[in-house]
Amino acid sequence: MGIFLNNISLEEAKKIIEEGCRTLELKNEEIDTRFSLGRTTYEPHFAMISSPHFTASAMDGIAVNYLHTLEADITKPVFLENSKYEVVDTGDLVRDDFDAVIMVEDIEEVEGGVVIRKPAVPYQNIRPIGEDIAMGTMVLPSKHKIRAIDISSLLAAGINKVSVYEKIRVGIIPTGDELVNVWESPDKGQLIDYNSWTFAAMIEEWGGNPIRYDIVGDSYELIRDTLKRAVNECHMVILNAGSAKGRGDFTEEVLKSLGEVKFHGVSIKPGRPASFALIKDTPVFGVPGYPVSAFFVMDNIVKHAFFKVKNESFRERERVEAYISRKVVSSLKNDEFLRVKLGKVGQKLVASPLGRGAGVTMSLTNADGVVKIDKNHEGIEAGEKVMVEILKNKSNIDKTLVSIGSHDIVMDIISDMMNMEGYDLSSSHVGSMGGIMALKRNEAHIAPIHLLGENGIYNIDYVKRYLGDYVILKLIKRVQGFMVQKGNPLNINNFKDLTRIRYVNRQKGSGTRLLLDYFLEKNEVDKNEINGYTREELTHLTVAAQIAGKSGDCGLGVLSAAICMNLDFIPIANEDYDIVFHKSMLEDERFKCFYKIITSKGFKDKVMSIGGYDLEDTGKIIYV
Structure with missing residues (x-):
């Protein structure tokens, strides 16, 4: 293992990139005016005829x-x-x-x-002739981004062809022996190459022309040959993966052999292994393979270079002030990009942190915004005010119902149905107790919970103890049990059996974790004897996925998750999965939409088609 050549700041990296891209010039091309939307004029365009050209x-x-x-x-x-x-x-x-x-x-x-x-x-x-446009009038100046209304004026002026800057051709080279194409079924140890298609979509969104090359294995010669070809065919090139210093990472060696490496290592997290080189004056970017790292390198480094070459400023995303919902610890020396969900609770905009791993793709899909934690700070305290760069439409925030608590597949169904009604459901899966604490701190509208009280009744005791004057909405009854591989090859039937297998647990504070602890104590099983007790997953589905993938033998979860992953299921207990909220939410339009959906026939039909649920009490309200 080598070391990074350097570890410069993002600001320094951008300055180096600007200097490296300075000599790159785009040529012009002539295209049909009808299809010129979004292109940039290379020269001024003057009216060929008047409009109208007759009285x-x-x-x-x-x-x-x-x-x-x-x-x-x-x-x-x-x-x-x-x-x-x-x-x-x-x-x-x-x-x-x-x-x-x-x-x-x-x-x-x-x-x-x-x-x-x-x-x-x-x-x-x-x-009169020329009332709108007189022949010879300049219709559009140079370096003007053509809008839909501009096409109208151009065509009215008899300009059927426009001279525009050529699109920036960006070569994308995915590398790695483990990669397979999206149309192939991956075997164990193989990964689907989706990064290159994400890069292509981003480049198209910026107005460029992505050129994706075939997957190249971890071979110095193959990577070098493909890169030489791309440099001759493109304005700039992205070399994906192999930018770190692990075994089989050849990006740095190849870049050094063909040109000059300007930097390798940027103090951002995720995205630190990013690199930049010049080969025959062509900018080449080494982008990490982890998808979240790759996104932030593309968004903060490659995009900066792209628009410098295009000689345009890109529209900055809107930023809003919000309050972070829980403490976040961050390491010094790197600027960290923290993905968050947003929701307005009362008059306060709340930002709830999502998964932070460089490979957690869904943290980007689910994120409403990004908080940048400065490299000179060790984190953010709960309740601290932060600036959030919004990734989605700001107008959606006021129509978002914020749900923090336990996970169940039915929440995904409700989210989809609310979206059809013009509302959003923002779900953060932190466990039942995490949901109760979020309500207590006024950081959520609702909290899905399933907490077994000492009296054998679900949820009421916990709401009384921690919240007081709140309301419980009955949602579903579901079955919890052991999720095991097909055929139950290890013959797992009771809690004592957990001491001889690999267990997959849920996170602290989740209702499922508390249920497990309840039964371990009841059956006099020492949790320290369970291999995997400290191994935590955030949802029933991710627990089931570990068992289906044979990296675990058993986990406590709901029947619907076992069915989804084609696992066998040994029932343990029936439980109530309810929604807790303050009574003031009864008049909230977002909650009214939520309630309308859960009491609808469409919702009930979808839930019952999954299996493992009882909807007899769905929609009943209990005032605690």
């Missing part, structure tokens, strides 16, 4: 010579015979012998002609 009527009516109408009066109407006028519609040619148009509303049709009661004035209701 045209501005109204429906009749074209006349105004001299024939001078005697008209309300008390002394003038009769015009058919030969003295011509019927015209808006936009029609007005002949040279006519110099006015009378609106159809101001004439009275009679036999042989029309009657008018008001004189016309010269050129009334007539569009």
Whole structure:
């Protein structure tokens, strides 16, 4: 294992990139005006014809010579015979012998002609030649990004071809022996190459032309040959993966052999292994393989270079102030990009942190925004005010119902159905106790919980103890049990059996974890004897996924998760999975949508089709 060549700040990296891209110039190309949306003009464009290019009527009516109408009066109407006028519609040619148009509303049709009661004035209701655009007028200047309305003006001016800057061609080279294409089924040890397609989508969104090369294995010669080809064909190149210093990481060696490495290592997290080189004046970026790292390198480094070459400023994302929902510890020396969910609770905008791993792709899909933690700070305290860069539409925040607590697949169903109604459900899975604490701190609207009380009744005791004057909405009854591999090959039937297998647990504070602890104590099983007791997953589905993938033998979870992952299931207990909220939410439009959905036939049909649920009490409200 080597070391990084350097570890520069993001600001330094951007300055180096700007200098490296300074000599790169884009050529022009001529394209059909009709398909020029979003392109940037290379030179000014002047009208080839006037618009309108003839004298045209501005109204429906009749074209006349105004001299024939001078005697008209309300008390002394003038009769015009058919030969003295011509019927015209808006936009029609007005002949040279006519110099006015009378609106159809101001004439009275009679036999042989029309009657008018008001004189016309010269050129009334007539569009003169060039009223909109005169031939020779500059329609668009150089370096103008063409909008839809601009296409209208260009075509009206007779400009059917426009000279624009060529699109920036960005080569994308995915590398790694472990990669397979998206249309292939991966075996164990193989990974689907989705990074390159994400890069391509981002480049298209920026207005570029992505060129994706075939997957290249971990071979110095193959990577070098492909990179040489890409450098000759593209304006800039992205070399994905192999940017760290592990076995089989050849990016740095290849870049050194073909050009000059300007930096390797940027003090951002995730994304630290990013690198930048110049090969024949072509910018080449080493982008890490982990998807979240890759996104932030693309968004903060490659995008900066792209728009410098394009000579355009990109639209900065909107930033808002919010309060962080829980303490976040961050390491010094690196700027960290923390993904968060947003929701307005009362008058306070709350930012709830999501998964922080460099490989947790869904943390980006689910994120509403990003908080940048400065490299000189060790983290953020709960309740601290932070600036959030918004990744989604800000208008959606006010229509978001914030749910923090336990996880169940039914919450995903509700989220999808709320989205169809124009509302969002923001779900953070921190466990039942985490949900109760979020309500207590006024950081959530609702909390899904399933907490078994000492009296054998679910949830009520916990709500009374920690919240007081709150409301419980009955959602579902579900079955908890052991999720095991098909056929139960290890014959796992009771809690004592957990001491001889590999267990997959849920996180502290989750209802499932508390249920496990309850049964371990009841059955006199020492948790320290369970291999995997400290191994934690955040949802029932991720526990089931570990067992289906054979990295674990058993985990406590719900029947629906076992069915989803094609596992066997040994029932342990029935439980109530309920929603807790303050009674003031009963009048909230977001909650009304939530309630409407859970009591609908459509919701109940979807839930029952999964299996493992009882909806007998769904929709009942208990005032605690």
